[in-house]
Amino acid sequence: MKRCVGFTFLFFCASIIVSGTVFADSPIVRQNYDEFRDNRDGNDHSSVTDEAGMAELYLVSARKSIEQGDNATAVRYLNSGRKLAPDDGRFSLLLGDLYARSGDELLAEKYLLEAVSQLPASDLPVRRLGDLYYQAGNLPAARDVLIKAQQISPGDLDLQKQIKQVQREIEVEEAMVQDVNSIFTVTFDERTHAELADRVIEILQVAYAEQGSLLNHYPQKTVQVILYSRDDYDMTTGAPAWSAGRFDGKIRIPIGTRRVEAADLDRILTHEYNHFLAQQISRGRAPAWIYEGTAMTAENHPRSRSTHFSEAIAQGKLLGFAELEQSFDRFERRQALLAYEQSFSFVAYLVNQFGWHSLKDLLNAYGRGLATPEAFASVFNGFGLDFPTLVEEWRAGL
Incomplete structure (x- = not known):
């Protein structure tokens, strides 16, 4: 029997992962956050006697709002905190993250660059900036920024792997061209896959409408799609031989040399685009x-x-x-x-x-x-x- 349940539509909030000393809560936050939370309009915070303490409360309140899925309130708290502590890079870093996840690349870049200059001893804002360039498809800029992060944390093995991965993708994609529309950017080898690019965009535009309707989610963030030869796909992704597609922040499809059946391409692209939607909604935290x-x-x-x-x-x-x-x-x-x-x-x-x-x-x-x-x-x-x-x-x- 089919059960019916009332509609509850919640909207995607950026995933912010913060850890370590950069975002450690100060004693004043632990002492006064409950009182601050109970009075969100900011009219009476008599227990907070200095601007630095107030800025800390704005910071932790922004983080709590992000965890609760309330981006608008988080941005308001972060901007209020920046006014009190304009040189504190933690505010810029969180704003950059929020705008990056919402697809506003210009504002994300602005705040992340600001955070890089304000937090010179931390590799976190540099890595976030590298991720921004990577997801935007600017691989050379991503590589250069990640190399700067490695200079801050020379023993970080994950960074070394990231840099090698980006360099492999640069080498694979340097002979490719791009076809761009308002939502999707398709990168492909013009010598072998040119006839597929228009078809890929058509399939994805249908998926945008149909899959968006199922999950009531229509992202404005550009989706990167890359069509590979099978060998290049295997080398770039390290996926198993049975893999027919992959989503890791970008949709990656191995085309191979045989003619791709329309139904297969439709199914694979729809499947991978659904991963994009579901991971945005769940912030990549679902099994x-x-x-x-x-x-x-x-x-x-x-x-x-x-x-x-x-x-x-x-x-x-x-x-x-x-x-x-x-x-x-x-x-x-x-x-x-x-x-x-x-x-x-x-x-x-x-x-x-x-x-x-x-x-x-x-x-x-x-x-x-x-x-x-x-x-x-x-x-x-x-x-x-x-x-x-x-x-x-x-x-x-x-």
Whole structure:
């Protein structure tokens, strides 16, 4: 039986990850934040006796607002704090992050450059600036900025890997050209993939409307799409041989030398674009099975093709969802197919029972930092259901 539930539409908030001494809360914040929170209009903060203390309260209040998904309030707090502490780079860094995640590259660059100059001993603003250039497709600028970050943190192995990755992409993409529209930028080898570029943009424009309708989410941020030869795709992404596409902040598709069937290209692009939407809504915090199941449900994956899943049901060898938290890239092909099919089955069950709006509420719950049990409780508690109960009901109906 299909359950109905009222609509709750929440909007995406930028994911801000802050740690270490740059964002450590001062004693005055711990002492006075509760009082400050209770009076959000800022009319009476008698316990805060200096501008530095007030600036700290604006900073932590902005961070709390970001965690709660309230970007507008966060920006207001950050701008108020900057007026009191104009040389404190933490305000600029958070503003840069917020604008980067919302797709405003110009304001993001402005504030991140400001943070770089204000926090010269920290590699965090430099790395954020490198990420901004990378996502915008400006690979040489990203490489140069990341090299500066490495000079600040010379022993950081992750930075070294990032720089090598960017350099590999520069070498692969230097012979490519770009086709740009208002939302999508497609990069491709003009010698082999020129005829596909227009078709790719057409497919993605349809996906923008249809997938956006399912999740009520229409991002304005430019989406980078790169079409590779199979060899270049393997070298750049390190994906397993069975991989037909990848989303890691950019949509990457191996085209190969054979003619790509229209239905296959449509399905793969739609799948990867759905990853873009779901990861924006959840701020990249949901488990892999949610992302893969959502994308396959959205692409109308035919249940008749779920042969590995059917065999696992018959043999009592379904995977535990804890095994499906991380990327499926680590699986060999047969186990990967089971992981995809099982994820699809459970997410399709949730959509059929509760609707796409409830799935979006679930993605938003993950975006607030909730783990799976708490995320499911926040959405389905009104039905008296939790994650184990829903899994049990789903399995009973297989």
